[in-house]
Amino acid sequence: MSARDITIAPGAASPAWKALLYLLMIGIAVASAFPLAWMVLSSLKTPAEAMQTPPVWIPATPSLDAYSKVAELINVGRSFANSALIAGVTTFGILVTSLMAGYAFSKYRFRGRDALFAITIATMFLPPIVTLIPLYRLVGSLGLNASLVGVILPNLANAFGIFLMRQFIAGVPDELLEAARLDGASEMRILFQIVAPAVAPALAALALFAFVYHWNSYLWPLTVLQGNSDNYPIVISLSRLLSYNRSAVNTNLVMAGATLAVLPPLILFVFLQRFFVRTITASGMTGQ
Structure with missing residues (x-):
């Protein structure tokens, strides 16, 4: 039997590798999301819970009082x-x-x-x-x-x-740009109606x-x-909250302010993330 006659079944190790990959991805996702989750949960704690040692992970009675206090400060x-x-x-x-x-x-x-x-x-x-x-x-x-x-x-x-x-x-x-120029399109029209959608x-x-x-x-x-x-x-x-937070008593205020500040970029990311996986070449421009 020659080496060329030896074949490896395609995907033989796929289940194990996929499981390992999924576990790795879950671990990375949890590690990445932990600071954000901790910030949000801490903003819902009472001052006593924010100071407690060992730390309280889930607030016993979630409260929005910290957000009201931030709005006052x-x-x-x-x-x-x-x-x-x-x-x-x-x-x-x-x-x-x-x-x-x-x-x-x-x-x-x-x-x-x-x-x-x-x-x-x-x-x-x-x-x-x-x-x-x-x-x-x-x-x-x-x-x-x-x-x-x-x-x-x-x-x-x-x-x-x-x-x-x-x-x-x-x-x-x-060629696409030259065709547009031959049709009489201005450079600004080419830029914003052809180039911009493509990228x-x-x-x-x-x-x-x-x-x-x-x-x-x-x-x-x-x-x-x-x-x-x-x-x-x-x-x-929000730096006023940091100066206000002379001790751990007001940690929940700082976390509430940080939660408010992070919301707009987070919402924008959720809205725009679908564009990251879209191909930059529109149909009809691939030459196929």
């Missing part, structure tokens, strides 16, 4: 509106500028294109703390200190977004990354707003 509605404005406008700006710049870098040929793209990518390696003071002086020179516009304006373009869009747009067939999953991923990052941004808004508490986003407003 900070202006939750105004802070949420500020965060939504900052994160929403910034995300929209990043999507538009990244799509346009990615399209130009991917589909246009011009002198210095590669060098300019390399410089753009190089900015990704700069720590945010390095650009903090120059951006702050720039915003101050424009008279935008202590305003939401000053927080939003420097973040309307993003090197990572440009890089991501360039890589995805490169997969859009040039919709990438846009959805970029929107999620940008929204979560700027929703949770702390240092830059704190630097620009300079004590103008009326314009504080929810993340900065």
Whole structure:
């Protein structure tokens, strides 16, 4: 019997490997969800339960009193509106500028294109703390200190977004774009009616990354707003709970505030996650 006559039954070890894979996935999911579950459960505890040792996992009498107390300590509605404005406008700006710049870098040929793209990518390696003071002086020179516009304006373009869009747009067939030009379509129409739908999953991923990052941004808004508490986003407003929490007595308040802050990004993730698995090439563009 030769080696080529020896065959291995397909899927012989599949059940065991599948079981092991499922156990591994369950373990990773539980470990990842545990901090979130602990935060939510702790927000429903009484101060005594939050201090108890060994810790109480499930509150005996779940209560929303911590959420009411948080609403008394900070202006939750105004802070949420500020965060939504900052994160929403910034995300929209990043999507538009990244799509346009990615399209130009991917589909246009011009002198210095590669060098300019390399410089753009190089900015990704700069720590945010390095650009903090120059951006702050720039915003101050424009008279935008202590305003939401000053927080939003420097973040309307993003090197990572440009890089991501360039890589995805490169997969859009040039023949399709040329056909649209022959039909008289303008470049903006081609960009937003042909290219944008083709890279919709990438846009959805970029929107999620940008929204979560700027929703949770702390240092830059704190630097620009300079004590103008009326314009504080929810993340900065929650810092008042940390100063209020001088001991474990008020741990449930901190957890309640954190639960409120994490809800919008979590809801956005649930809404956009279906785009992550969608193919970026629409029907009729695969050449099959």
